[in-house]
Amino acid sequence: MAPQIYASDIPDVPTVNTSIFTRIFSARASRDIGGFPGSRAVFIDGATGASLTRAQLLHLSLSFGYGIQHHPILAPLAKRGSTVLRKLTSMARCVAAGLRCTFANNAYVGRELAHQYSDSGAGVVITSEDGVGAVRTMFRELGIAQDEGDRRMIVLGHDLRWAGGPSAALNPECRGLVTLPDLLARGKLEKEEQFDGALAHETVYLCYSSGTTGKPKGVETTHQNMTAILDVVRPFFLEVQGNGTALGFLPCFHLYGLLVILHLPLIMGWSMIIQSQFEPVQFCATIERFKIPLAFIVPPVLVVLARHPAVDNYDVSSLEYMLSAAAPLGADLVQQVKIRLLAKRPSRATCSIAQAYGLTETTTATHLLSFEDSDQKIGSVGRLCANLEARIIHDEEGIVDADEGAPGELWATLIESLGIPKQPTSHDELDDSRWMTEKKELIKYKGFQVAPAELESVLLTHPDIADAAVIGVESREQATELPRAYVVHARPQEIQGLAQITAFAESVAKWMETKVTRHKFLRGG
Numbered sequence: 001m002a003p004q005i006y007a008s009d010i011p012d013v014p015t016v017n018t019s020i021f022t023r024i025f026s027a028r029a030s031r032d033i034g035g036f037p038g039s040r041a042v043f044i045d046g047a048t049g050a051s052l053t054r055a056q057l058l059h060l061s062l063s064f065g066y067g068i069q070h071h072p073i074l075a076p077l078a079k080r081g082s083t084v085l086r087k088l089t090s091m092a093r094c095v096a097a098g099l100r101c102t103f104a105n106n107a108y109v110g111r112e113l114a115h116q117y118s119d120s121g122a123g124v125v126i127t128s129e130d131g132v133g134a135v136r137t138m139f140r141e142l143g144i145a146q147d148e149g150d151r152r153m154i155v156l157g158h159d160l161r162w163a164g165g166p167s168a169a170l171n172p173e174c175r176g177l178v179t180l181p182d183l184l185a186r187g188k189l190e191k192e193e194q195f196d197g198a199l200a201h202e203t204v205y206l207c208y209s210s211g212t213t214g215k216p217k218g219v220e221t222t223h224q225n226m227t228a229i230l231d232v233v234r235p236f237f238l239e240v241q242g243n244g245t246a247l248g249f250l251p252c253f254h255l256y257g258l259l260v261i262l263h264l265p266l267i268m269g270w271s272m273i274i275q276s277q278f279e280p281v282q283f284c285a286t287i288e289r290f291k292i293p294l295a296f297i298v299p300p301v302l303v304v305l306a307r308h309p310a311v312d313n314y315d316v317s318s319l320e321y322m323l324s325a326a327a328p329l330g331a332d333l334v335q336q337v338k339i340r341l342l343a344k345r346p347s348r349a350t351c352s353i354a355q356a357y358g359l360t361e362t363t364t365a366t367h368l369l370s371f372e373d374s375d376q377k378i379g380s381v382g383r384l385c386a387n388l389e390a391r392i393i394h395d396e397e398g399i400v401d402a403d404e405g406a407p408g409e410l411w412a413t414l415i416e417s418l419g420i421p422k423q424p425t426s427h428d429e430l431d432d433s434r435w436m437t438e439k440k441e442l443i444k445y446k447g448f449q450v451a452p453a454e455l456e457s458v459l460l461t462h463p464d465i466a467d468a469a470v471i472g473v474e475s476r477e478q479a480t481e482l483p484r485a486y487v488v489h490a491r492p493q494e495i496q497g498l499a500q501i502t503a504f505a506e507s508v509a510k511w512m513e514t515k516v517t518r519h520k521f522l523r524g525g
Helices: 020-025 054-070 091-096 110-120 129-141 146-151 180-184 197-201 223-237 255-268 280-290 299-307 331-342 452-459 498-512
Strands: 041-045 051-053 083-086 100-103 122-128 153-156 203-209 217-222 245-248 271-274 294-297 321-324 352-359 364-368 389-393 409-413 428-431 435-438 443-445 448-450 465-475 480-489
Touching: 020 054, 020 091, 020 223, 020 255, 041 054, 041 255, 051 054, 054 091, 054 180, 083 091, 083 110, 091 100, 091 255, 110 122, 110 129, 110 217, 122 129, 129 146, 129 153, 146 153, 153 180, 197 223, 203 223, 203 255, 217 223, 223 255, 223 364, 245 255, 245 280, 255 271, 255 294, 255 364, 280 299, 294 299, 299 321, 299 331, 331 352, 443 465, 448 452, 452 465, 452 480, 452 498, 480 498
Parallel strands: 041 271, 083 100, 083 122, 100 203, 122 153, 245 271, 245 294, 294 321, 321 352
Antiparallel strands: 041 051, 203 217, 352 364, 389 409, 409 435, 428 435, 443 448, 443 480, 465 480
């Protein structure tokens, strides 16, 4: 019996075989950059109002590309196709130089950084002044001497004169390290490195996704993957009305944030207002200040919007569109937020809350709910995106399709233009080189991926733990999952009674906080 294949009802999008940098910045007419005026602000700091225009971003990117290619120490480590590990995300500069980027969480400790640095094959590390200590710890973990590690670092200091901002003295800990101004002063590339035709299949980003075994694994995203997904999702945002601004605070080491915060504004012509993290009062104040119509969020943000007093203390009436992703979003929570926000608006006012579903392995979205359909299809992840086909499977072998309307496992087509890792990782299964199925055990804490196997491997290094298992427990109050560990004491005779057991459990939780970054803490107990 032929399999039941679902095709998208959205017209396919032509594939563009070019560099993602060329796609974003190439001129369509005189004095424009990527189809929009070069004078238009593309990124604005929500706290200070400092901005970066499209023309400035292009100039800085080409200057950085020239500087790293011609630096006497860094050039051998930054040849075309080399990998750069970034603890801060300003991807355009590296891409202009033909480098591929892997993005690390700013909060990663040395052990976590060491895995990603070695696994990705990175040479150069770009970090903030505050991150230098963690990077040096990483090199020590890898057995690399400090002088050699320092030769591989680029520091993005607090001195912002290169961008027209204020000056600041360099932290003494960073003296002798290569800084961003060192590279920008050397010259400027005439044009970016080209990736036309078949070269568009070369990797540009290496984002890390949690698997079922061991530590997170890198997923290769090509230039073509990124240009295709941008062209696929672009039509969903054409209906957004307002003043051309959007609000983003999502971490850009996560592919959701990388796509919508750093790439989408450039092809939509938006000004992206950036917050370093979500904080309720600042979130509402920034919406009031810039009259923002669109915000990219995760479900726990809606929990705050449903309850926090800041919503009543600021004018957030301009916020008419929110897109949630990275974790499931229930219809009840959406309704609570809509009722609260619309209570103070005119009778015909709108508040559209949509969500998307996707994977790092599919270069983000496979399904996206349009804002137009967000009321009628509340709680849904929406329509299958263009260029995709899907199956809903009843059995693990993929022989029996689920009945219409019945639950099943989602399989997506292997379409090169939307990106599947070139080499399948252990948690991906490719069926006849056509269908991808995800068999990943994953905890989603406020949009962050937490791999149980990784936490278990850390727990097993504790001197008093003989065995461990980690699961996710649902928190309805926070609209997220919390990591919880079950452990076996190495010497059970030493802990007797509830008081000793409780003390041991608390000590393990505190110990874990010294070993992993914050979103991996054992908040579930």
